[in-house]
Amino acid sequence: MFDSHVLEGTATLHIERVREEASVVRLDTRGLSIATVELSDDGRDWRETPFRLGTADSILGAALEVTLSRTATQVRVAYTTSPGASGVQWLEPAQTAGKVHPFMFTQSQAIHARSWIPLQDTPGVRVTYSATVRTPSALRAVMSAALDAEAPLDGEFQFEMRQPIPSYLIALAVGDLAFRPLGARTGVYAEPSVVESAAAEFDDTEAMMTATERLYGPYRWERYDLLVLPPSFPFGGMENPRLTFATPTVIAGDKSLVALVAHELAHSWSGNLVTNATWRDFWLNEGFTVYLERRILEAVFGRGRVDMEATLDRQVLAEELARLEAPDQILHVDLSGRDPDDGMTQVPYLKGELFLRLLEESVGRDRFDTFLRAYFEHFAFRSITTDDFVAYLDEHLLSDDAGLTETLDVDAWLEQPGLPANAPRSESDALSRVEQQADRWASGEVAAAALETGDWTIQEWLHFLKSMPERLATPQMTALDEVFGFTAAGNSEVAHQWLLIAIRNQYEPADARLETYLIGIGRRKLIKPLYDELVKTPEGRARAEAIYECARPGYHPIAVSSIDEVVRP
Numbered sequence: 036m037f038d039s040h041v042l043e044g045t046a047t048l049h050i051e052r053v054r055e056e057a058s059v060v061r062l063d064t065r066g067l068s069i070a071t072v073e074l075s076d077d078g079r080d081w082r083e084t085p086f087r088l089g090t091a092d093s094i095l096g097a098a099l100e101v102t103l104s105r106t107a108t109q110v111r112v113a114y115t116t117s118p119g120a121s122g123v124q125w126l127e128p129a130q131t132a133g134k135v136h137p138f139m140f141t142q143s144q145a146i147h148a149r150s151w152i153p154l155q156d157t158p159g160v161r162v163t164y165s166a167t168v169r170t171p172s173a174l175r176a177v178m179s180a181a182l183d184a185e186a187p188l189d190g191e192f193q194f195e196m197r198q199p200i201p202s203y204l205i206a207l208a209v210g211d212l213a214f215r216p217l218g219a220r221t222g223v224y225a226e227p228s229v230v231e232s233a234a235a236e237f238d239d240t241e242a243m244m245t246a247t248e249r250l251y252g253p254y255r256w257e258r259y260d261l262l263v264l265p266p267s268f269p270f271g272g273m274e275n276p277r278l279t280f281a282t283p284t285v286i287a288g289d290k291s292l293v294a295l296v297a298h299e300l301a302h303s304w305s306g307n308l309v310t311n312a313t314w315r316d317f318w319l320n321e322g323f324t325v326y327l328e329r330r331i332l333e334a335v336f337g338r339g340r341v342d343m344e345a346t347l348d349r350q351v352l353a354e355e356l357a358r359l360e361a362p363d364q365i366l367h368v369d370l371s372g373r374d375p376d377d378g379m380t381q382v383p384y385l386k387g388e389l390f391l392r393l394l395e396e397s398v399g400r401d402r403f404d405t406f407l408r409a410y411f412e413h414f415a416f417r418s419i420t421t422d423d424f425v426a427y428l429d430e431h432l433l434s435d436d437a438g439l440t441e442t443l444d445v446d447a448w449l450e451q452p453g454l455p456a457n458a459p460r461s462e463s464d465a466l467s468r469v470e471q472q473a474d475r476w477a478s479g480e481v482a483a484a485a486l487e488t489g490d491w492t493i494q495e496w497l498h499f500l501k502s503m504p505e506r507l508a509t510p511q512m513t514a515l516d517e518v519f520g521f522t523a524a525g526n527s528e529v530a531h532q533w534l535l536i537a538i539r540n541q542y543e544p545a546d547a548r549l550e551t552y553l554i555g556i557g558r559r560k561l562i563k564p565l566y567d568e569l570v571k572t573p574e575g576r577a578r579a580e581a582i583y584e585c586a587r588p589g590y591h592p593i594a595v596s597s598i599d600e601v602v603r604p
């Protein structure tokens with residue numbers, strides 16, 4: 036219900052008894068109001084059963100304990116979500132591209148599914164699901180399930196997800212959505228005013244799928260569609276199966292940011308097919324996915340692009356490791372007593388990727404590809420731990436090579452902080468040339484207009500900005516801005532990097548852009564560093580507080596909780 040910002044409905048859970056004598060089933064909930072709980076033996080006759088909602092834990096929410104009969108096979112819970120549900124965002128028409136209709140979407144990873152469905156909310160349990168969703172007419176509902184792009188807008192939509200998935204991949208969005216096919220198995224949903232540019236941007240999706248299948252075996256989810264969300268979506272993308280949710284900030288007009296599509300598509304193998312069993316094992320999802328993403332980009336766009344991304348990310352990882360306490364630098368991180376969202380640093384992504392690249396470089400690409408293909412096949416539709424992976428690795432890749440086991444030092448990679456000395460290095464000739472240009476300009480050797488920027492890609496422009504000295508004088512800022520128009524940059528990543536520099540150097544001509552940027556975009560990766568930079572000075576903090584006051588109501592709860600820590604500690 037868009038007016039009250041709540042979902043109201045029933046969840047029917049088909050239960051599988053693990054213990055014959057079990058008399059209680061415990062479900063996860065957060066902020067749900069439970070009306071009734073019923074049991075059924077056959078799905079036709081229902082009877083009410085007692086239930087108890089425990090006291091709410093600030094991280095885990097409240098356990099819903101349902102008394103079971105010996106014969107019950109189904110549990111039906113009638114419930115309402117709360118307007119502040121951590122996994123649901125409700126947008127006013129003004130926050131959409133079209134400005135006419137409201138929009139809502141869910142984000143269940145890591146443990147936010149429980150804020151909109153009572154269920155066993157752990158990646159260790161997989162479910163299939165079917166759903167009936169009622170919406171205001173004129174709006175379209177979509178889910179991470181089989182979709183009918185032609186379904187009439189009559190206020191009721193049916194979905195079925197036949198492949199078993201963990202709860203964090205259950206997803207729903209409702210809005211004024213149009214559809215454009217991209218290929219035989221691919222397409223894009225977006226607001227009508229965005230759908231054409233989205234389709235053009237994601238034009239290579241089918242080619243990426245084909246390249247991934249060639250490397251890692253068949254795509255197991257039938258269709259791959261993308262959903263472009265309004266700008267407040269807190270992440271770059273979310274790999275909801277069959278329907279990736281994506282931020283509109285990657286629609287750059289030149290496909291320069293489509294690494295995101297490669298990443299989310301790769302999750303169809305690493306993460307969605309073979310899933311981390313607990314959030315400690317998150318690197319099994321993300322480290323593998325960044326590795327696959329690079330391989331897809333290499334297959335579709337060539338090695339030069341990948342060398343640039345790898346070199347840039349090595350820098351990002353170094354900065355992240357410098358920022359994090361030692362225990363959080365560990366791939367197999369200990370999250371006991373903590374919110375699993377705390378484990379979502381760059382470590383599982385980038386340190387994880389380096390570990391896999393080390394394996395590839397150690398045994399050779401052909402052998403490693405064969406290994407990975409077999410790994411996805413062996414663990415398909417299962418949730419596994421780091422120990423499961425290590426056992427499989429030992430048996431299928433390392434067993435006959437004691438010397439290799441020694442030099443790899445898997446334990447150092449998985450269980451120790453920091454970056455092991457045998458981490459692969461990346462070099463990009465293109466980026467080295469960019470650094471030379473940046474140095475020549477910063478030392479005053481050449482003027483901005485005389486820089487050799489030729490046909491630089493976005494990655495090169497980003498590196499140019501990152502290579503700037505910590506402090507720039509206003510005339511230097513003005514010169515760069517006049518020649519390259521950074522303050523008005525249409526590319527969201529370039530604008531982000533420039534705004535960081537502008538804040539650091541109190542460059543006032545960028546003030547207005549900073550404000551519209553922070554109010555217009557909710558993607559955490561692009562906005563949080565700007566707030567971090569602002570609060571370093573008293574004047575900056577005052578500005579951060581003023582801008583955040585306007586921006587906060589438009590942000591997703593996940594972004595709000597991160598940025599509250601910065602601006603309202």
Ligand SMILES: [Zn+2]
Binds near residue numbers: 274298302320321324
């Ligand atoms: Zn990912």
